[in-house]
Amino acid sequence: MNRLHAVVYGRVQGVGYRAVVQKRAATLGVCGYVRNMPDGTVEIVAEGTEQVLIDLIDIANEGSGWCSVExxxxxxxxxxxxxEDFSIAY
Known part of the structure; x- marks a missing residue:
């Protein structure tokens, strides 16, 4: 098992990004969280197999229809x- 720490840049706050990542990540069986950061980025912390974490990065790159991942x-x-599970942290 590996731990992923990712910081997502772009238009990723206020556009449903965390909810989309949380919903899709939960289907992977990954544990962790996604949260907004004060500087306008989004942080993702997760644990799982190498392939699951690669899939999670793909999900993070797609985001929601209103976001723009730079x-x-x-x-x-x-x-x-x-x-535990995969949640939205506040």
Whole structure:
């Protein structure tokens, strides 16, 4: 298992982005969260297999119909095992 930390840049707040990512990520069986950051980016933290995390990045790139993803910074590390389901964090 791996841990993903991603920061999504672009028009990703106030456009339903987190809800779309949360709904689609939950179908992957990944654990983690998605949340808005004060600087206008969105943070995604998740744990799962390498393939599931790759699929999650694909979902993050697609986003919602109203968003515009400019780039995603991605970092991987060893899973910590302290995440449950996939939720929207506030």
């Amino acid at each position: 780039k995603i910074d991605v970092a991987y590390s060893a899973a910590e095992g302290n995440l």
